[in-house]
Each structure stands twice: as structure tokens, then as C-alpha cells.
Amino acid sequence: MTELLKVVGLSKRFGGVKANEDISFDARKGEILGIIGPNGAGKSTLFDLLTGYQEPDSGTVVLNGHTITGMRPDRISRMGVGRTFQKLKPFPDLTLIENVMVGALARTSNIREARDQALEAIAFVDLLAKRHSFARELSTGQRKRLELARALATGPRLLLLDEVTGGVDQKTIPGLIDLVQALRGRGITILTIEHNMQVVMEVSDRILALQFGKRIAFGLPDAVRSDPHVVDAYLGSADAA
Amino acid sequence: MADARQTALSEALSEPVWPASPPLFRIAGVALAVALLAYPLVFTGTFSHHLMIMIFLHAIMAQSWNVIAGMSGQISLGHSLFFGLGAYASAVLYVKLGVTPWVGLVAGMSISALVAAAIGIPTLRLRGHYFAIATLLIGISAQIIFQRWEWVGAASGIWMPIERNNPWLAFQFHGTKLPYYYLSLLFCTLSFAVVWFLQRTRLGMRLLAVRDEPEAAASLGIDVAWHKVVAFMISGAMMSAAGTFFAQYVLVIDPDRVFNLELSVLALLMVVLGGTGTLWGPALGAAILIPLSEFTRTWFGGTGGTVDLIIYGILILLICIYQPRGLLSLVTERLRRRVDTL
């Protein structure tokens, strides 16, 4: 069995809002799983449930055979799950190297080793030139790369990326796509939330589509693209937008 | 292209982990060390010694507050608690059991660290201002408890018996303040060393991460609540050492002096004035505020306490408006700009 992540019947309400409702899916080792859905569909909430930032009302999350539902974020991280945040959370008063070092320190307590691993992760996201800048001095695109490098430095088996191409100028998007694909080359399984349809179709092995907190489609990119629910959801949101 | 990146990486890997401080800084550091060591031999007056001892003592307190607030982002308003515990632990052990204050110093630091854990474990898990409120109330309560506690002298406190035969063992020096001067300088240097080392270790870097962005820190495997507790324990132990030193310096302690809320406020003010989370800011704050308070006390007599509080208040307002990162940033920002334009 090559399944790394198995999610069954995950639900979460915020007051009257059903942010996630009975969501089930799985992710295989080394897979890139794209997650799409209109604004407010519940994508980020799903990430919060998977990584312990929110506790699900019901449902289970199984990572590599271990149930991790309801565990604290730091424990889930130590089990090999890395993530970035849609609303970016760099450590503003630390330099880029120091930001990523904190990630690497999850794997080693040796400062020199952590520094070297951090530099490798920074080189991977092609941001070496900025290594001594404070995070608060970086642009949005650079901060997204920072978050990616920082999560990567923890040595995750599973990486959750929340809109790494969103809100970034068009020029940098191809670079970010290459990045995501290169990550797979390292054997990391990736869940990536994406608004840019072209990007998601290009990088994903399979796609999970959400709307109003519910799963509306799950499968190969071509099948999901032509799924009537998905077409509906996107036409609907295009009207609204 | 990939080659260029590889070269850039090898170059970055060959850099030292922590950039060496500029030569100018190192020269200034040596000059400062020499000046501080020579100071009491040049200025021999009792008051000039006393003033510096007070600055060093308060710099330790500021550095202690810097660890909890500047490094882990938690505001303690009851730090006098640990100052008092340190003062009382060594004084009680000495007076009741004849134990040398050096052991009392370690005992006080241990007790303070344990008390910090007992306060921190329930309150530091909570978000928001609970910790600040809890420490404020506990700090005030401790003073009231010690005011009523007969066994430790209640409101009149503890008088240490004079011991002239074994000054180093008894941690009391009569006739000269020189040993106090050098001891407080040593303690102060050690408190600097704690922060300096912390900034370069896994624990310290994780604390900074917790301070800056706790949710992101958790996503990197950091147990946020526990790290705050550890920072509070270290901070409490440092403050306690200052308390023991103070007790041995004045040899008379009472709850009004060592559990005084004003000490907690002063610790906060020195750090905010100098620069929170920096290595030198707390000492800078102490070097500005302490002479101010000592001089106002001599000029205005008994009411000095109120006058210096008013001046503190005005200073803090000015800092908040014009230099929220503290006075030290005036220097560091200018230096950075100069380095950038080179």
C-alpha cells in the first residue's frame, strides 16, 4: 500500500458555517494532490484540520498508519508534516537564514548543521541573495519562498502548500511551478491549494475539488476539469466575481 | 544556471554561522571592559561605586525581563516576585541555618525557576493577557504574604548579622564597596552571556520564533507553551540572582523593598527604553534610568520616588512615539544603513 495520508469523513463547523462537511480522500506517497475550490470553499480549513490548528467535529486523519486527528500542531509537524500559511507567517525580526534555521532545528540541534541545511533549502527556492535580509524586508513572493524553504527544512514527508502562487506577480509563477515539481523529485508528497487553474492542471497528479465545504470531485485532472459540479462551481464564482 | 546557484551555495556555506562583529564594535567592547574594570580605581568615592553597582544590578534585572519579554514575547508584570524570592531565600538560609549566601543564591534561583514553572504552566497555555494579569496579581500577593509572615520577620523583614571574619564566604563586605562592584559587574556580565548564548542556540532561536509568530513556530515542531515556560524559568532564576545580590549588598530586606511592584515596572521600562529583545538594550536602559532615579532621589529627597516615576512615564511616552524599537535601534539602524550603502 502506497497510501501516505487517509482522510475519512472530516467535518468542521464555525457557528452556522459548515466549513468542511464529510470530506474523504487519500494521498499516495510521492503524489502531488491539487486542491481547488472557490473562495470560502473550506480549503484552508481542511489544512488546519490536517495539521492540528483546528480540531475536527468528526472524522479521522491517518498518516502512514497513525491516527493524528486532534493532535497538537507541533506533534503533527514532528511526525513529518510541513505546511505554509495562506496568510503568511514569517518570523519578521529574524533574517531569512534564521527563519529557515528554525525549521532545520526540528531535525538537528546542531546550529552549524541547521545553518547548512537552511542554506540548502534557501538555495532550492533560489533566494540565496536575500539570505541576510530580515523577513520583514522581503516581498510577498519572497516570503512565500521563505515559508516553503522553512517547511522544507524540517524534512517533511508530507508538505501542505496553501496558495504558493496566489497574489504573486505573473513572472514568478513558472518558477514556483518548477519548485513544486522539484519537490516531488525529493520524494515528498504534496497537497497544494491553488487558485490558478492552469497551474493546478499542470502540476497535479490528482485533484480534490471543494465547494461550500463539501467534496464535489476527486480524481485525475482531466476528469475533474470536465466534472459538471466543478464547471458549475467555477462558472458560478466567475459570475459572482 | 544551476552551476551559478551551486557556486552561490558553496560560497554561502563557507561563511561563518554568526557574522563576526565589525572591528569598531570589538574595539568599543574592549574599551568598555577596560573602562569598567578601571572605573572604581579612578573614581574612588562611595557614591560613584554605589551608582555603578545599582546600574549593574538593574541591568541584570532588565536582562532577566528581556528573556521572558524580548525573547519569548510574554509580558510579566510581577517580576519583583523573583527578586524577593532570591533576596529572602538567601537571607532566610543564612540567618536561620547559617548557610552561606552562595548556596542561598543557587537555592533562590532554583526556587524561582520552580515557581516560574508553577505560574507559567497553567497561564502560558492561555492566549492574550492572562499571563500579564496573573503575574501582576501574584507579584502583589507575594508582597502581602511576606508582610504577614511572622517567621520571616513580617513587615519588618530580615536583618543579616554582621560578619567580618569571612567576607567572601559570608558574601558581605564592610568598609569598601569594591568587592560588590566587581561581583555585580561579574553577575551582570553573566546575565549578558545568558542572552548572548541563548541567541545562538536551538532553544533561543526557537524562543525568538515563538515570540515572532507562535503558530508558524508550532508548524516547525516547536512546543510553544513549553518554550514560554522554559523562558520564564530562566528569566525568574536571573531575577532571583539579582535579589540575592541586593540582599547581601544592603543586608536588610523587607517586603516593601524587595517585593515592590515598582521593581517590576522598572524592569519593563529599562528594557522598553533600551530595546526589547536586543543584547545591549537592557543595559542601556539601566544606564539611563538608574542614574536618573539616584539623582532625583538625592535632589528631591524622600519624594524622589514619585518624581522619577513621572520622568519614566514621560520617557516611555516619547519612546513609544518616536522610537518604538528602543534607543539602541537609533544606533543599529544607522549602522545598518551605512553598511548597506557601502
Ligand SMILES: Nc1ncnc2c1ncn2[C@@H]1O[C@H](COP(=O)(O)OP(=O)(O)OP(=O)(O)O)[C@@H](O)[C@H]1O
Ligand atoms: N476560524 C474561523 N472562524 C470562523 N469561520 C471560519 C474560520 N475559518 C474559516 N471560516 C469560514 O469557513 C469557511 C471556509 O473558509 P476557508 O478559509 O477554509 O476557505 P478557503 O477555501 O481557504 O477560501 P480562500 O480561497 O478564500 O482561501 C468560510 O466561510 C470562512 O469564513
Ligand SMILES: [Mg+2]
Ligand atoms: Mg484559503
